[in-house]
Amino acid sequence: MRVGCIGLGDIARKAYLPVLGGLADVELHVQTRTPSTLTAVADGLHLPGPQRHADLESLLDAGLDAAFIHAPTEAHPRIVTQLLQAGVPTYVDKPLADDLQTCSRLVALAEQRNTSLMVGFNRRFAPGYAGCRDHPRDLIVMQKNRPGPAAGARRTVFDDFIHVVDTLRFLVPGEVTEVATRHRVREGRLEHVVLQLSGEGFTALGVMNRVAGVTEEVLEVSGQGRKRVVRDLADVIDHPDGLPTLRRRPDWVPVPRQRGIEQAVLAFLDAVRAGTVLSARDALTTHALCEDIVAPLEASAAG
Structure with a gap:
């Protein structure tokens, strides 16, 4: 199972990568536009060169089965859109976006593409x-x-x-x-x-x-x-x-x-393995509030 992690900031390094890096059936790919961060994180995880990506296009070319987004909020709409259009089941840190109109568009896109979209409400x-x-x-x-x-x-x-x-x-x-x-x-x-x-x-x-x-x-x-x-x-x-x-x-x-966080990650990946499409429609209600x-x-x- 090829899984991408997009954005390698504190939340990714402290909470998500320790979980993803420990899963035996996951081939982890990481992506960030900051070269020094990419090298440091990938070296720490002992990832070979083909699993290190400087841009999203390279990551998508790897043939992902699922992706986790930990980039800044303002980048979420662009990245989520590209992943969903490519048919990649997507888990994104809250919020999906910082306005309801954009959130609604992304949830609708996931439904149109029949592709999982999960918002990381880990609590x-x-x-x-x-x-x-x-x-x-x-x-x-x-x-x-x-x-x-x-x-x-x-x-x-x-x-x-x-x-x-x-x-x-x-x-x-x-x-x-x-x-x-x-x-x-x-x-x-x-x-x-x-x-x-x-x-x-x-x-x-x-x-x-x-x-x-x-x-x-x-x-x-x-x-x-x-x-x-x-x-x-x-x-x-x-x-x-x-x-x-x-x-x-x-x-x-x-x-x-x-x-x-560990439980949320495993629930998302279990759904991907089972071919179950997850909806972000309920998460949209939280964003509407x-x-x-x-x-x-x-x-x-x-x-």
Whole structure:
């Protein structure tokens, strides 16, 4: 199985390449336009010359069975389009693109080409979060904070808050019938944003503070007299009778597995092997919610 990895930045090197490089049936091909990075990464993986590519055309000529995209967000539409037009099943880091119109076009193209397109919402596969689907969830609260500095609304929501949006959608126990947002923007920068999703018998709150002074991620789910807290996708604290019990991540569990990246990679490749076409239509709903958050902020700024 020939698998391409496009873009060799931190996320690729730390999370995806250790997984892909360890699969016995995968012939890994890597591509970046930065010669020094290409040499360093390929040397570290002991890849021969034919598996190193300086441009996407060379990579496609290798005859890929699947591809992973870890390039900057602004490059996603061009790369995804080329891969789908070539009939290559494609996994792309979130977001698919940073505007809904482009996302919709790419999902439609994948469907027209009958080719898999998967967006890397790894938190759906993270053990700590996936396990929460078996827990009562009358109230879901997720915080994903950053120390700063704040950035523009579109970049913040599509590149970072999108994980919160998608995780809430993944965990809500029923149909969402109400959506509400609040935010604070100063000098064109989004300092905090709050999303509320509600339905019959449940409420889900997502919060991001981009000037919190700390990097943290905390998920709380509660209902029927029980509560569970997951901190930084690692430690799980249950409160079955008001008394907390802590389950820490085992020392030898690799970070890509803890964060659900390994599981997402394997699920995608298993589908490719089986000839199953994966749809990004559900991921498009997450991107649509992000656009709903961003569009009024941009309209207000323009006015």
